Amino acid sequence: MKMRIFLAAITLFLLAPSWGVTAATTAKYECLIEPWSVVEVGAQTQGILDRIIVDRGQEVSSGESIAELNSEVEKASLELAKARAGNKTAIRSATSRFEYEKLRNERREALFQKNIISSQELEESRISMRLARMDVDQAKEDHKIAGLELERAQAIYRLKTIVSPIDAIVLSSNRAAGEYLVEGDHIITLAQIDPLRVEAFVPLGQTDDLAVGDTVTVYPDEPISGEISGKIDVIDRVSDAASSMIGVRIIVENPGKKLLAGVRCNVSF
Numbered sequence: 676m677k678m679r680i681f682l683a684a685i686t687l688f689l690l691a692p693s694w695g696v697t698a699a700t701t702a703k704y705e706c707l708i709e710p711w712s713v714v715e716v717g718a719q720t721q722g723i724l725d726r727i728i729v730d731r732g733q734e735v736s737s738g739e740s741i742a743e744l745n746s747e748v749e750k751a752s753l754e755l756a757k758a759r760a761g762n763k764t765a766i767r768s769a770t771s772r773f774e775y776e777k778l779r780n781e782r783r784e785a786l787f788q789k790n791i792i793s794s795q796e797l798e799e800s801r802i803s804m805r806l807a808r809m810d811v812d813q814a815k816e817d818h819k820i821a822g823l824e825l826e827r828a829q830a831i832y833r834l835k836t837i838v839s840p841i842d843a844i845v846l847s848s849n850r851a852a853g854e855y856l857v858e859g860d861h862i863i864t865l866a867q868i869d870p871l872r873v874e875a876f877v878p879l880g881q882t883d884d885l886a887v888g889d890t891v892t893v894y895p896d897e898p899i900s901g902e903i904s905g906k907i908d909v910i911d912r913v914s915d916a917a918s919s920m921i922g923v924r925i926i927v928e929n930p931g932k933k934l935l936a937g938v939r940c941n942v943s944f
Contacts, residue, residue: 708873728741
């Protein structure tokens with residue numbers, strides 16, 4: 676009997692370290708690696724879709740053209756606005772007339788001082804000079820308005836070119852050339868994968884020691900596997916009542932865009 680108790684004690688002693696390791700093992704929680712953002716890019720104005728410049732899986736930069744609407748009318752309007760904005764003939768003509776009326780008025784002033792012309796004739800000369808001055812101001816104002824019309828025509832023309840709002844990859848396109856679109860119609864879906872967003876849910880009470888900025892380790896599921904370092908970006912302040920879980924968002928840098936989105940994972944804090 677004593678021998679069996681002794682053997683049992685030895686067994687418990689040998690097993691004790693392994694129990695300690697199990698208890699100290701860091702808990703892992705299920706998560707999902709997602710694109711940082713998914714954007715559905717649409718038409719900014721109505722028109723016929725001329726062409727889609729990019730294809731699925733292609734990388735695009737912010738500001739890069741990804742689709743075009745037919746813009747023949749807008750292009751013609753733009754060229755007309757450029758011609759008007761660049762035309763200064765009216766200003767030159769009005770200025771020449773004003774200079775003539777100014778010189779003519781100076782002569783009339785001299786003649787009036789010598790009592791050669793009447794005050795009425797002098798007043799008519801002064802009025803003609805002032806009207807000529809107003810014509811110059813009007814010509815300059817018209818030229819300024821032509822410049823604003825040019826800016827408006829350029830803005831309308833730019834609306835016919837759809838550009839990417841972010842650095843991303845093309846997920847899909849559900850339109851084809853020749854389709855008529857109205858403002859807001861979805862054309863292309865983009866996904867920003869640098870950085871990546873990891874969404875995890877942690878049981879209540881397990882987030883007390885977590886803080887925004889903490890470094891965590893993400894373990895993608897097979898067949899990717901490996902370890903990825905990330906940082907806590909958001910810890911929700913409201914829990915899910917049904918599951919008693921708290922949402923935690925983790926940011927993972929992906930400069931080479933080699934890490935895939937849409938992958939299940941586990942995370943340890």
